[in-house]
Amino acid sequence: MKELPKKAILEFKxxxxxxxxxxxxxxxxxxxxxxxxxxxxxxFDIMERD
Known part of the structure; x- marks a missing residue:
């Protein structure tokens, strides 16, 4: 998985x-x-299979 930018993590926080x-x-x-x-x-993977 691609690393999240610090700004995104701070906003999530x-x-x-x-x-x-x-x-x-x-x-x-x-x-x-x-x-x-x-x-x-x-x-989402489960939803795509159904």
Whole structure:
């Protein structure tokens, strides 16, 4: 997977903090972003097969 730009991860971090009301480190937000991307890709793959 292509690496996400730092600006994209920081924006994701801001959205995550806004939606959850919690504070996250840059590394935590990066890990969550990649996990969400993998999960979304998995779901889209399933949808394409059906």
């Amino acid at each position: 801001n959205l995550l903090e806004r939606d959850t009301g919690k504070k996250y480190s840059y590394e935590e937000a990066k890990m969550i972003a990649y996990r969400w991307i993998e999960d979304c890709c998995y779901v």
